[in-house]
Amino acid sequence: MTEATGIVGEFLSLKADTDADVLAMQCGDFYEFFADDAELVAAELDLKVSQKSSHGSSYPMAGVPLTELTPYLKALVERGYRVAVADQREGDDGLYREVVKVVTPGTLLETTSADAQYLATVVRDGSEFGLAFADVTTGRFLVTNVTDAETAMTELYRFSPAEVLPGPGLRTDEEFCDRVRDRTGARISEFDADAFAPGRATHTAREHFGQETFDSLGVSDLAVRAGGAVLAYVEETGTGVLASMTRVQPYHGTDHVELDATTQRNLELTETMHGDRAGSLFATIDHTVTSPGGRLLKEWIQRPRQDLSVLSKRQESVAALAAGALGREELRDLLDAAYDLERLASKSVSGSADAGDLLRVRETLAVLPDLADAIDASPDLADSPLSAVVDRPDRAAAAALREELDDALAEDPPQTVTQGGLFQRGYDDELDQLVERHESVQDYFDSLADRVKHEYGLSHVSLNRNKTDGHTIQVGRSVADQVPEHFEHVKTLKSSKRFTTDELEEKERELLRLEERRGDLEYELFQQLRERVATKAELLQDVGRAVAEVDALQSLATHAVTNDWTRPELTEGRALDVRQGRHPVVEQTVQFVPNDCRMDDESTFTIVTGPNMSGKSTYMRQTALIVLLAQIGSFVPAKEATVGLVDGIFTRVGALDELAQGRSTFMVEMQELSNILHSATEDSLVILDEVGRGTATYDGISIAWAAVEYLHNEIRAKTLFATHYHELTALADHLDRVRNVHVAADERDGDVTFLRTVREGPTDRSYGIHVADLAGVPGPVVDRSRDVLERLRQEKAIEAKGGSSSSGETKQVVFDLGSGSMATADGGSAGGDDDDEPELDPETQAVLDELDDLDVSHVSPVELMGKVQTWQERRESSKR
Numbered sequence: 012m013t014e015a016t017g018i019v020g021e022f023l024s025l026k027a028d029t030d031a032d033v034l035a036m037q038c039g040d041f042y043e044f045f046a047d048d049a050e051l052v053a054a055e056l057d058l059k060v061s062q063k064s065s066h067g068s069s070y071p072m073a074g075v076p077l078t079e080l081t082p083y084l085k086a087l088v089e090r091g092y093r094v095a096v097a098d099q100r101e102g103d104d105g106l107y108r109e110v111v112k113v114v115t116p117g118t119l120l121e122t123t124s125a126d127a128q129y130l131a132t133v134v135r136d137g138s139e140f141g142l143a144f145a146d147v148t149t150g151r152f153l154v155t156n157v158t159d160a161e162t163a164m165t166e167l168y169r170f171s172p173a174e175v176l177p178g179p180g181l182r183t184d185e186e187f188c189d190r191v192r193d194r195t196g197a198r199i200s201e202f203d204a205d206a207f208a209p210g211r212a213t214h215t216a217r218e219h220f221g222q223e224t225f226d227s228l229g230v231s232d233l234a235v236r237a238g239g240a241v242l243a244y245v246e247e248t249g250t251g252v253l254a255s256m257t258r259v260q261p262y263h264g265t266d267h268v269e270l271d272a273t274t275q276r277n278l279e280l281t282e283t284m285h286g287d288r289a290g291s292l293f294a295t296i297d298h299t300v301t302s303p304g305g306r307l308l309k310e311w312i313q314r315p316r317q318d319l320s321v322l323s324k325r326q327e328s329v330a331a332l333a334a335g336a337l338g339r340e341e342l343r344d345l346l347d348a349a350y351d352l353e354r355l356a357s358k359s360v361s362g363s364a365d366a367g368d369l370l371r372v373r374e375t376l377a378v379l380p381d382l383a384d385a386i387d388a389s390p391d392l393a394d395s396p397l398s399a400v401v402d403r404p405d406r407a408a409a410a411a412l413r414e415e416l417d418d419a420l421a422e423d424p425p426q427t428v429t430q431g432g433l434f435q436r437g438y439d440d441e442l443d444q445l446v447e448r449h450e451s452v453q454d455y456f457d458s459l460a461d462r463v464k465h466e467y468g469l470s471h472v473s474l475n476r477n478k479t480d481g482h483t484i485q486v487g488r489s490v491a492d493q494v495p496e497h498f499e500h501v502k503t504l505k506s507s508k509r510f511t512t513d514e515l516e517e518k519e520r521e522l523l524r525l526e527e528r529r530g531d532l533e534y535e536l537f538q539q540l541r542e543r544v545a546t547k548a549e550l551l552q553d554v555g556r557a558v559a560e561v562d563a564l565q566s567l568a569t570h571a572v573t574n575d576w577t578r579p580e581l582t583e584g585r586a587l588d589v590r591q592g593r594h595p596v597v598e599q600t601v602q603f604v605p606n607d608c609r610m611d612d613e614s615t616f617t618i619v620t621g622p623n624m625s626g627k628s629t630y631m632r633q634t635a636l637i638v639l640l641a642q643i644g645s646f647v648p649a650k651e652a653t654v655g656l657v658d659g660i661f662t663r664v665g666a667l668d669e670l671a672q673g674r675s676t677f678m679v680e681m682q683e684l685s686n687i688l689h690s691a692t693e694d695s696l697v698i699l700d701e702v703g704r705g706t707a708t709y710d711g712i713s714i715a716w717a718a719v720e721y722l723h724n725e726i727r728a729k730t731l732f733a734t735h736y737h738e739l740t741a742l743a744d745h746l747d748r749v750r751n752v753h754v755a756a757d758e759r760d761g762d763v764t765f766l767r768t769v770r771e772g773p774t775d776r777s778y779g780i781h782v783a784d785l786a787g788v789p790g791p792v793v794d795r796s797r798d799v800l801e802r803l804r805q806e807k808a809i810e811a812k813g814g815s816s817s818s819g820e821t822k823q824v825v826f827d828l829g830s831g832s833m834a835t836a837d838g839g840s841a842g843g844d845d846d847d848e849p850e851l852d853p854e855t856q857a858v859l860d861e862l863d864d865l866d867v868s869h870v871s872p873v874e875l876m877g878k879v880q881t882w883q884e885r886r887e888s889s890k891r
Contacts, residue, residue: 325644
């Protein structure tokens with residue numbers, strides 16, 4: 012194909028110079044896409060494709076009007092594309108185009124989602140990682156450093172960025188990048204490696220936030236580098252929002268409760284196991300009125316606090332709001348008038364805010380004093396920490412900005428800032444004079460038709476205006492020959508004729524001059540006003556965060572009152588005492604049976620047994636969620652609760668989503684167990700469900716047994732451990748702080764009822780056959796299972812039905828529960844000798860001897876797994 016020239020050639024040249032997936036190039040009143048880009052956007056956005064000829068070749072072409080690019084741009088970016096935008100310029104040699112910005116998933120301003128939209132960078136130095144998270148829509152900017160890849164992955168999962176920029180070294184780490192994509196759904200983008208270089212990145216960050224800022228905040232050099240790379244990317248893509256990033260917020264592991272990605276998923280904090288918002292903890296307790304309030308509540312859930320003073324203030328506010336129903340409802344009504352100030356600040360800084368946006372700024376600034384007045388007027392709220400929340404922003408500065416916007420903007424400004432009519436009278440003297448002259452000339456046109464009728468005795472006279480002819484006098488054809496001589500004919504229509512006069516043309520020119528000057532002056536004044544608002548970005552963010560905090564707190568109070576939740580007692584100790592606790596999500600859909608959970612220094616480890624489907628997992632999850640809710644400052648679903656603050660919540664309950672990635676259930680289980688055993692401390696809460704189930708029974712029991720001992724003896728974390736290995740319940744007789752509880756079931760006449768009640772002591776049965784019956788397993792299978800189970804309990808011979816015998820005979824197979832060996836009734840061996848106590852082979856005896864010498868209380872699960880593997884390898888070798 013011949014090389015393209017002209018507009019297509021310019022397009023292809025610009026596209027080649029950018030790393031964007033798609034280029035939108037302005038051509039007059041349209042943004043055009045050519046060649047492969049046209050085919051792509053046509054398929055994604057249902058646009059019509061035409062053909063553009065260039066130098067003898069034809070290229071696909073699609074376009075959108077200049078004023079309608081934003082929704083198409085947003086749709087492409089939200090689908091993961093990077094889109095470059097080239098605007099048209101006028102130079103000495105004529106028109107040309109240049110790329111003015113590249114919009115990416117992490118730098119999209121015009122998002123319709125209320126969720127935070129983070130752009131993240133990750134840099135690695137040895138085993139340490141620096142991370143930075145910037146939300147261009149709100150100006151939030153956070154940095155931290157962590158000491159291992161798993162914790163870095165946890166932070167990425169927690170913030171769920173739309174786009175991630177891995178630093179040099181990490182961008183080629185396919186396993187790391189694949190895990191980021193799988194866990195967060197983020198786009199992985201490459202960025203100039205030099206932007207991550209220690210000198211350049213650190214300089215960028217310190218130049219933006221101040222030379223001494225990071226030192227005074229105690230931010231690590233690695234986190235500063237990550238922050239500098241984010242800032243460089245935001246500047247490079249041309250978003251224009253750097254000025255909205257007014258402060259950097261460092262955070263550390265000790266500030267928040269550690270919630271690894273597995274735990275966040277298992278507890279279904281912000282989405283269910285199936286990826287749905289409905290049914291998550293956040294969706295259940297979210298009664299916020301504003302978008303920023305919802306964002307903040309979600310952040311609290313994903314990042315619970317360890318600071319008792321912070322949590323106590325939140326609790327006091329929730330308690331006051333719960334008690335003051337009238338005050339709470341008034342606050343909800345007031346919050347309904349608030350807009351997203353953090354995002355409006357970013358739009359002002361970027362220069363994309365219109366007059367309607369500034370009106371929304373004004374209206375939201377007016378909400379702040381109204382909230383303060385409502386709080387002061389409520390006996391329940393006046394003395395609560397809510398007063399400090401609304402007093403935190405500079406109220407005087409907010410009032411001054413609101414007054415300026417009130418004096419400036421018209422009540423109903425036009426949608427476009429170049430249309431005129433943006434400002435109130437009295438705002439600017441020159442504009443007032445222009446408006447008066449413009450109105451005077453407009454009066455001339457408005458009254459012209461009546462004057463012509465009266466002066467010349469004509470009927471059927473009207474004034475017409477269009478882009479081609481401007482203003483003309485339109486006269487019906489029946490009286491057109493009666494117009495005076497100085498009327499100049501312009502155009503003949505089917506039923507009328509149009510005329511102009513010298514005076515009319517002069518007034519037309521004057522009107523056009525006034526309209527142009529008024530439009531230019533109003534746009535100039537509007538830009539100045541928007542820039543002044545942009546300089547107040549930090550103030551707007553402060554007000555926006557105060558409004559969001561009031562909203563999040565009233566949401567917690569609203570849910571507490573509606574669902575009969577109680578205020579937990581928070582302590583620095585290790586006690587956990589929940590009376591009649593409930594699951595916050597499950598109780599919304601069923602008549603929930605409440606249960607107690609008690610732990611203290613004398614009882615830190617609870618082994619939970621009971622039938623499948625009886626509620627063991629729900630019981631453990633509800634305990635974890637009650638602790639989490641307490642550590643966001645919320646009330647909890649219980650009659651009473653005392654919660655000792657934890658530094659982390661760790662869970663291991665399933666591996667469904669990992670199977671598709673080629674990792675076995677048992678491998679995932681062991682990796683998650685390993686992470687818990689390395690990460691948990693004595694101040695953590697650990698939830699383990701059926702550890703060891705993914706392998707052979709004896710292997711599973713061994714690993715579970717060793718894990719219990721290690722958690723009890725070495726880590727000493729508060730632990731809930733559900734198991735079907737009833738052998739583990741014996742540990743309560745040997746380990747001081749272990750206790751047994753079970754979920755009760757009632758069996759009468761062969762029918763089982765799950766009572767959902769947690770009682771002291773272990774269970775001795777699993778009721779698996781009853782669960783199979785409930786699940787719809789065919790009756791013959793269930794009946795046969797009961798028969799086999801009864802014979803096993805009585806150590807009777809089991810007749811193996813069917814089989815490969817050509818005679819169709821039923822053979823009797825004897826299963827020895829003590830040794831696990833089997834024999835056929837005719838004396839043939841089926842895994843053991845005929846003697847009551849068969850002599851063991853030397854290899855087996857050697858393993859048993861090693862077990863006798865093994866002190867499992869001092870062997871880690873990983874070491875135990877290694878020994879088991881060694882024994883298995885020896886067994887395989889002996890077979891060969």
